[in-house]
Amino acid sequence: MNAPSFFKTLTMGALIASTAFFGCQKKEEPKPEPAAAPAPAEPPKLEPLKAAWMYVGPVGDAGWTYAHDLGRKGVEAKYGDKVKTSYVESVPEGADAERVIRDLVSQGNKIIFATSFGYMDSMEKVAKDFPDVYFEHATGYKTLPNLRTYEGRFYEPAYLAGIVAGGMTKTNILGFVASFPIPEVLRNINAYTLGAQSVNPKVKTKVVWVSTWFDPPKETEAAQSLMNEGADVLLQNTDSTAVLQAAEKNGKYAFGWDSDMSAFAPKAHLGSCLLHWEVYYNKAIGDVLDKTWQTGQFKWGIKEGANDFVKMSDAIPENVRKKVEEAKQFLIANPGAVFRGPIKDNTGKEVLAKDQVGDDKFKAEMAFLVNGVEGKIPTSK
Amino acid sequence: MNELALLVAATLAAGTPLALAALGLLVNERVGVINLGAEGLMLISAVTGFAVAVHTRSPWLAFAAGAASAALVAVAFGWLVIWLNANQYATGLAVSLFGGGFSAFVGVGYVGRRLGIELNYAVPGLGRIPFLGAALFREHPVVYLAVALCIFLSWFFWRTRTGLVLRAIGESPDAAHALGYRVRRARLAAVVAGGALCGVAGTVLSVAYTPLWVEGMVAGRGWIALALTVFATWRPGRVLLGAYLFGGVTMLQLTLQAQGVHLPAEFMSMLPYLATVLVLVLISRNPAWIRLNMPSSLGKPFFPTQ
Numbered sequence: 001m002n003a004p005s006f007f008k009t010l011t012m013g014a015l016i017a018s019t020a021f022f023g024c025q026k027k028e029e030p031k032p033e034p035a036a037a038p039a040p041a042e043p044p045k046l047e048p049l050k051a052a053w054m055y056v057g058p059v060g061d062a063g064w065t066y067a068h069d070l071g072r073k074g075v076e077a078k079y080g081d082k083v084k085t086s087y088v089e090s091v092p093e094g095a096d097a098e099r100v101i102r103d104l105v106s107q108g109n110k111i112i113f114a115t116s117f118g119y120m121d122s123m124e125k126v127a128k129d130f131p132d133v134y135f136e137h138a139t140g141y142k143t144l145p146n147l148r149t150y151e152g153r154f155y156e157p158a159y160l161a162g163i164v165a166g167g168m169t170k171t172n173i174l175g176f177v178a179s180f181p182i183p184e185v186l187r188n189i190n191a192y193t194l195g196a197q198s199v200n201p202k203v204k205t206k207v208v209w210v211s212t213w214f215d216p217p218k219e220t221e222a223a224q225s226l227m228n229e230g231a232d233v234l235l236q237n238t239d240s241t242a243v244l245q246a247a248e249k250n251g252k253y254a255f256g257w258d259s260d261m262s263a264f265a266p267k268a269h270l271g272s273c274l275l276h277w278e279v280y281y282n283k284a285i286g287d288v289l290d291k292t293w294q295t296g297q298f299k300w301g302i303k304e305g306a307n308d309f310v311k312m313s314d315a316i317p318e319n320v321r322k323k324v325e326e327a328k329q330f331l332i333a334n335p336g337a338v339f340r341g342p343i344k345d346n347t348g349k350e351v352l353a354k355d356q357v358g359d360d361k362f363k364a365e366m367a368f369l370v371n372g373v374e375g376k377i378p379t380s381k
Numbered sequence: 382m383n384e385l386a387l388l389v390a391a392t393l394a395a396g397t398p399l400a401l402a403a404l405g406l407l408v409n410e411r412v413g414v415i416n417l418g419a420e421g422l423m424l425i426s427a428v429t430g431f432a433v434a435v436h437t438r439s440p441w442l443a444f445a446a447g448a449a450s451a452a453l454v455a456v457a458f459g460w461l462v463i464w465l466n467a468n469q470y471a472t473g474l475a476v477s478l479f480g481g482g483f484s485a486f487v488g489v490g491y492v493g494r495r496l497g498i499e500l501n502y503a504v505p506g507l508g509r510i511p512f513l514g515a516a517l518f519r520e521h522p523v524v525y526l527a528v529a530l531c532i533f534l535s536w537f538f539w540r541t542r543t544g545l546v547l548r549a550i551g552e553s554p555d556a557a558h559a560l561g562y563r564v565r566r567a568r569l570a571a572v573v574a575g576g577a578l579c580g581v582a583g584t585v586l587s588v589a590y591t592p593l594w595v596e597g598m599v600a601g602r603g604w605i606a607l608a609l610t611v612f613a614t615w616r617p618g619r620v621l622l623g624a625y626l627f628g629g630v631t632m633l634q635l636t637l638q639a640q641g642v643h644l645p646a647e648f649m650s651m652l653p654y655l656a657t658v659l660v661l662v663l664i665s666r667n668p669a670w671i672r673l674n675m676p677s678s679l680g681k682p683f684f685p686t687q
Contacts, residue, residue: 008465058596060492090596175639208638216591217598221395225635228387241493242591264495375641 046082049288051075052109053087054100056116057214063239064213065089067259067275068115068138074278075285083285093118101126105133111288113281114138116213117182123147134293136284139184141364143295150280153301154184155191155363156331157273157309158235159338160324161255162195164270164312165233166203167320168253169196174205175231177222177243179213181377183366185237190370191338192235197372199323205373206231216242227252233270244268262311271312279305299360302328303335339363344371388629388636389516393524396621396628398423398582398590400527402606403613403620404534405578410610411538412571413551413678417473418458420603421480422576423583426451428488430584431594435494440588444523447584448577454480455576459569466682477603485596496592521589523581527621530578534617547571551676554683564683579603608657614664614674626656 053072057065072085086109091100097119104112105126111134114123120140127135127147135147143149165174174196176189189207196203206229208222219238223246226234234254236243241264247254248265256262256272280300287293300306309328312321331337339358345351345368352358369377402419409416416422430447434440458476461467507518538544547567550557554564586602587594605627613619634649664670 011461011465058489058492060489060494061595062493066493206639206641208635210635214595215598215600216593216595217586217600220591221391221632222635224387224391225632225639228384228391228636229639230384231639240593240595242593245592375638376643378643378645 048082048084049079049111049285050084050086050107050109051111051113051285051288052104052107053085053113054091054097054104054115054119055087055089056093056118057090057239059087059089061214061239062241062259062261062264064258065115065239068113068277070259071275071277071279071281074276075281078278078282079285079289082289091119094122098122098125101135102129105130110134111136111284113284117184134284134288141297143297145295148295148297150284150298150300151184152275152277152280152307153299153336153338154273154275154307155187155338156301156336157307158188158191159195159331160309160327161235161271161273162192162197163199163324163327164255164316164320165192165235165253166196166198166200167323168270168316169200169203169233171230171232172200172202172204173230173232174203175223175226175229175234176205176207177219177226177234177236177238178207178209179237180211181209181379183364186366186369186377187363188235188237189373190366190368193370193372194338194343195327198327199320203372207369207373207375209378210238212238214239216240219243220246223247223254224250235273241265256311260311262313269311269313270316272310273307274310275307276305299336301331301335303332336360336363345369346371346373346375383515384636386512386516388632390519391632391636392625392629393517393520394590394628395632396625397521397524397527398585398602399606399609399627400621400624401523401530401582401585402579402603403609403624404527404530404617405575405582406606406610407534407575407613407615407617407620408571408578409575410615410679411551411676412547412568413554413676413681413683414459414462414568414572415469415473415680416455416458416476416572416575416579417470417607418454418476418480418603419473419579419606420599420601421477421484422451422454422579423586423599423603424480424484424597425454426580426583427587427599428484428491428594430580431488431496431587432491434496434498434588434592435491438496438498440498443588444581444584447588448580451580451583452573452577455573455579456569458576459572463565463568463572463683466684469680469682481597488594488596491594492596494594496588498588498592521585523585523589526581527624531617531621538617548676551678554678558683558685564685568683579606582606608654612657612660614660615676 055065059065059069076085088100091097113136115138117139120142123135123137124142127144131146137149139151140149178185193205206226208226210218210222219242223234223243227250232252234243234247236257241261244254244261244265248268253270254268255270259274260272262269337357341352341356342354343352351368426447429450430443433446434443461472462469502521504518546562550564550567558564609623613623630649630652664674
């Protein structure tokens, strides 16, 4: 055959061979292993409970998904042989999520945890089709007889972080890198600001909306623009360590969010707001194993051991530490009571009267920014 | 005033990966090969550069490795497109998709790992000038590389014989072939060089800009670079300005937010592409303008035996 045709055949052959080679590699999603076959002449062992987790980001994000995975490992550690866990990571919210959930159900999982708000509708749809499988949705609000929601009271450690920020800021400008204008994020911004104002009434918070939960270059840019405007203590609601590392690069302060990020920024890290998901996950698995599972909406916080504010930096002065400890004890005694009147929003309207405490409805429907936060909530028109 | 200086600095930093990738694409397109795989090349080089940086702690080795990995993929692309005359657009898209999946696969073990490399750079004396120092001279060396590269490419393409030959190949490979120039080898060399530059751009993102690896972290900058080359009508100086403009639009939107001004984010993200479409419309109205600006053989396969 002539030269071009020979080369074409050669290239085609090489491409097919390499596709076959790469295609036969180990896949990155670990499939649940089949239950151990019983040894002969012994009574069959009890089938372990199959539990699956669906993550919105990669396990290695050192943030949100990493914390959930620690929770899953906690379940494995506690229940050992009684449970077989598996997970799927980086599942985009939307149609793909529904396919993954159905896939997990078909693999025999009896309880499925979906760890992001955007999985809500997919979970609801699949839950209706499989009434004997338990569905648990993090940070959502739709429930069914076999679908319940769970979340942490993130705004509690956000409030504690605010106290530290108020005590450490030199410019009285705080920064917040926010993802989406949903009530959960607004609660965190407001709690952060209120906490800071409780020790330093002159504090102002600037917010930048990045419209993503996880995009390190964009988070870095947002952090940079906040620092350019004078913010010297940052908090974020996004899932990576980018904001913390940007603060370290510029000699400012920031916090870890979702997990312990102290290793990423030795000088900038003031504390990490995190969740011990295993506390809740152990309860959920226990409920299924004890057959006491019931639907509901669980919001756990510092009191239940689900949320915490850890690894406070040595740079924090003693009087600020004491205030943090006092606030912590107050929240253990009065769970969720971060929003206490009088509170005005940043247009001057009073949203909470004196001596009133924001209840669950108030918090779930929050659509304002407190006085001291600059800017408006972006609307998607 | 300080905020303005910092905004300028941030714009330079944000525009540099775009500028480097777009200059690489300019080299490609000036010889008539359009490489739509820029995004894939940037992703592959980002993960390679990051992995090398994690293991060797040397940013320079990381950049070299990133450029080399992208150049390698560019060789494969060049082979397919120049010798086997595969459709350039389809092959480019394939490279783009391949790069996305391959980088995610390889990078699984590197998500969440720290680099531990020193990140603060400043030109020794100039970094301390009151306004200009903060604005211009406290950048990672690649920023200055992009500017130097722009000047070099301008000189190379318009003031040297080799550059003239390359441009001729881009305008009419048949004529160049008739004159005895090795069209296919020259095109391959340009594709590899362009690929290497895209590689440097990708590594900038994962090693210098945000020292992290995350799947898909290039987030469309390769496509922006492609649009940028067209927007700049294939001239290095305009590419650089366009890159700073595109990069600046993102930073401006975030800065305005931080100042309390609310422009819809979607509108700002849309602006660079709108500008590109506008430029394309303007230069396409007049056939003479097209001939003046676009390399004539762009995207067309070349058959030396005919």
